[in-house]
Amino acid sequence: MFLEVKNIVKSFHNEAVVRDLNFSLDAHKTLSILGKSGCGKTTMLKIIAGLENADAGTISLGGKNIDDVKPGKRNVVYLYQEDLLFPHLNIFENIAFGLRIKKFSELEITEKVNAMVESLELKGQETKMPHQLSGGQRQRVSFGRAIITNPSLLLLDEPFGSLDAGTRQRMQEFFKSLTAKYQITSLFVTHDLKEAILMGDEIAYMETGRLKVYTDKTDFINDPATGVKNEIGFWENLISVKPEKEIPRK
Amino acid sequence: MLPGYFGFRNWRQIFASETGLISSFLLSVVISLSVALTSTLSGFLISRSVSYHPRKRLFTLLTYFPYILAPVVFAACLSYFFLKTGLFGSATGVVVAQFMIAFPYALIFFSSFWNERIRQYEELTATLGGNRRQTFLKVLLPLAKGMLLICFFQTFLISWFEYGLTSIIGVGKVQTLTIKVFLFIKEANFYYGALSCCLLIFPPVLLLYINKRYVFNKLI
Numbered sequence: 001m002f003l004e005v006k007n008i009v010k011s012f013h014n015e016a017v018v019r020d021l022n023f024s025l026d027a028h029k030t031l032s033i034l035g036k037s038g039c040g041k042t043t044m045l046k047i048i049a050g051l052e053n054a055d056a057g058t059i060s061l062g063g064k065n066i067d068d069v070k071p072g073k074r075n076v077v078y079l080y081q082e083d084l085l086f087p088h089l090n091i092f093e094n095i096a097f098g099l100r101i102k103k104f105s106e107l108e109i110t111e112k113v114n115a116m117v118e119s120l121e122l123k124g125q126e127t128k129m130p131h132q133l134s135g136g137q138r139q140r141v142s143f144g145r146a147i148i149t150n151p152s153l154l155l156l157d158e159p160f161g162s163l164d165a166g167t168r169q170r171m172q173e174f175f176k177s178l179t180a181k182y183q184i185t186s187l188f189v190t191h192d193l194k195e196a197i198l199m200g201d202e203i204a205y206m207e208t209g210r211l212k213v214y215t216d217k218t219d220f221i222n223d224p225a226t227g228v229k230n231e232i233g234f235w236e237n238l239i240s241v242k243p244e245k246e247i248p249r250k
Numbered sequence: 251m252l253p254g255y256f257g258f259r260n261w262r263q264i265f266a267s268e269t270g271l272i273s274s275f276l277l278s279v280v281i282s283l284s285v286a287l288t289s290t291l292s293g294f295l296i297s298r299s300v301s302y303h304p305r306k307r308l309f310t311l312l313t314y315f316p317y318i319l320a321p322v323v324f325a326a327c328l329s330y331f332f333l334k335t336g337l338f339g340s341a342t343g344v345v346v347a348q349f350m351i352a353f354p355y356a357l358i359f360f361s362s363f364w365n366e367r368i369r370q371y372e373e374l375t376a377t378l379g380g381n382r383r384q385t386f387l388k389v390l391l392p393l394a395k396g397m398l399l400i401c402f403f404q405t406f407l408i409s410w411f412e413y414g415l416t417s418i419i420g421v422g423k424v425q426t427l428t429i430k431v432f433l434f435i436k437e438a439n440f441y442y443g444a445l446s447c448c449l450l451i452f453p454p455v456l457l458l459y460i461n462k463r464y465v466f467n468k469l470i
Contacts, residue, residue, distance in 0.1 A: 051373050071376040078377045080370050088392040098378040101388070149378060 002027035002185055003048075003153060008057030010043055017043045019209040021057065025187070025202070030179060032188040032200025033211070034226065040209040041189045045155045048187070049078040061152055077151040081161040083142040085130035092117070092126040094141055098149035112148055119181065120144045136167040140174065147182050154179075154186040160195065172198055193231055197221075264445060270425065271442070275449050278410060278427040281341060282453070285348045286406035290398060293356020293405075300357060301364035310361065313354040321351070321414030332419055339423040347419040348412050352405040359401050363394055399464070403457050410453065 001024035008021035017040045025031050035041045046052040048059060050071035059066050066074050077098075085094050093100075095116055099109045117126055120140045130138060139159065146154060159175075160168045172195060179186060188199045196203055203220045204213040214220040221228045264271060300309045316324060328347060329338065337343030371393065375385045391398070413428050420429065427450050434443035 046373075049373075049377050051376070071373070072379050072381055074377070075379075076377060078373065080374065082367070082370070084367075084370055084374050086371075086389065086392075088395075097388075101375075101378060101380045101384055146378070 001025060002062055004060045005048065006058050006060075008044070008047060008054045008059070010040075010047060010052065010054050017209050018047065018054075021209075021211055023204065023211060023213045025185065027062075027185050028179075028183040029201040030184075030186045030188050030199060031202045031204060031213070032190060032196040033204045033206055034190060034193060034196035035206035036191060039206045041206055042157055044206070044211070045078060045157055045187065045189060048153070049076050049155055050074050051078065075149075075152040076155060077146040077149065077153075078155045079142060079146055079157065079159055081158045083130075083135075083138040085138055085141055085145075087130055090127050090129055091122065091133070091141055094130065095120075095144045095148055097145055102149065116144045116148045119178065134167075135163050136171055139163065139171055143175065143178060147178065147184065150182075152185065154184050156186060156188045158190055159188075160190075160192075168195075175199070193227060197228075264442075271427075271430065271446060271449065274425050274427045274430045274446075277341065277424070279453065281345055281348065281424075281426060282406050282409040284345050285352050285409035286402050288345075289349055289352035289356045289405045290402045293353055293401065294360050294363075294394065294398060297357045297360035298364055301361055302369075310358070313357045316351050316354050321412070322418060324351075325415045325418035328415075329418060338419065339421040341420075341424050343419050344416050344424045344426070347415045348409045351412065351415065352408045355408060356401050356405055359404065360394075360397065363397055368393070399461060403461050406457060407454055410450075 003025040005021055005023050008018055009016070010018040019040075021044060023031070033041055033044075043052060047054045050066070050069060054067075061074070061076070066076075086097065089097065092113055096109050096113045099112060104112070113126075117123055120143070122137065122140060122144075125133065125137070130141070133141065142159075160171050163171060176199070178184070188196075190196050190199070197217060197220070202213065203217060204211050205220065205223070205226050206212075207225065212223075212225075214223070220226055221232075224230075300306060300313075303309060319327070325347065328350070332338045332343050332347070337346055368390070371389055372385055375389050380388070411428055412426075413432065416424065416426055416429060417432075420426070422429075425433070427446060431443060431446045431450060434440075434446055
């Protein structure tokens with residue numbers, strides 16, 4: 001397995017936030033993780049990114065233990081719900097940011113950024129500043145800025161949470177195509193049931209710090225804890241309710 | 251009512267006289283620039299540690315300490331240590347004393363900058379491969395540019411118009427322009443008093459113009 005997380009435990013002020021976390025993921029796959037707010041999803045991602053230290057457990061990536069590797073050296077990029085584009089840089093420079101940090105040559109930066117801009121369908125927008133873009137465009141730039149550095153693992157913490165329904169749907173499709181094109185391995189955290197099913201090659205459910213990974217989507221759907229059955233029941237009830245007789249107008 | 255001659259001849263005459271006005275002006279500029287630069291930069295860097303520290307509230311409370319005491323009382327408390335370290339009556343001593351007033355101001359000023367969003371920027375930069383130096387130079391300093399300029403301006407003003415601390419720690423040897431203004435007023439020398447007031451107002455007006463031109467307009 002490309003990513004292996006074993007027995008991770010984390011507490012804050014004697015309160016267990018992540019309990020005995022165990023899962024693994026193949027390369028170029030997306031594991032979507034569903035969970036309610038405060039269930040420990042963000043802490044789990046931050047531990048994998050190296051932004052938080054686990055109290056116990058180990059993480060290996062590509063066969064190498066990364067427990068003592070600093071965030072900047074893990075090649076794991078963590079993306080927040082907010083796009084966090086740098087307001088002082090234009091779109092080209094935002095995308096080029098990671099490459100400049102890693103001291104790529106100017107020629108390589110120009111080539112890679114131009115190719116990425118094309119993939120992001122943002123041709124002609126390179127010189128614009130972040131505040132001149134729409135929410136969806138900003139989120140695309142944020143993906144591009146992360147993917148261009150060729151990360152071993154991409155961690156997405158409810159990346160579409162701040163988008164409207166239409167943009168969210170378009171971004172889901174766009175992200176699927178982008179991960180396929182660049183062969184990205186990712187963990188996709190969401191609290192949206194439909195999004196979790198759509199985005200993941202594999203799916204997991206997190207509750208009070210415990211993560212349960214489902215071998216296939218049918219198991220996930222059939223587990224009452226995930227809430228899928230409730231959701232299906234709601235829509236079935238709504239459809240089966242007969243419309244009331246219309247009261248004739250006097 | 252109006253002077254018969256407008257031009258630089260009178261200024262030249264004043265500066266050529268033995269009032270030491272030009273040297274006081276230059277000394278004040280050097281002291282205020284030193285205080286503003288050191289307190290703004292150190293305030294920015296140290297406020298980060300204070301804001302992210304678990305005992306943030308205690309440290310923030312301590313930063314208000316220099317403002318509880320009147321500057322003269324504060325200077326009297328400090329004078330023993332300045333005597334011991336040989337800083338009494340020197341320009342360096344005045345810079346250190348004024349720094350003790352300006353630095354807490356910078357700490358309080360920058361405390362609002364270090365919020366959850368800035369922390370997220372720092373973490374994002376780290377996962378993109380940036381080290382601490384790169385994070386400061388390429389992300390934090392550009393994000394804080396407007397605040398840095400405003401803080402520099404404010405701390406410059408604190409230092410520029412400071413009288414109580416400067417008069418006690420400087421013991422009359424360090425004659426900044428503000429000290430000079432008070433001396434002229436005490437002497438009832440209102441011509442030189444008015445002239446030094448004109449000089450006193452010049453750098454703040456220049457800084458105000460720079461701030462309005464390059465900072466405030468961009469913030470709005």
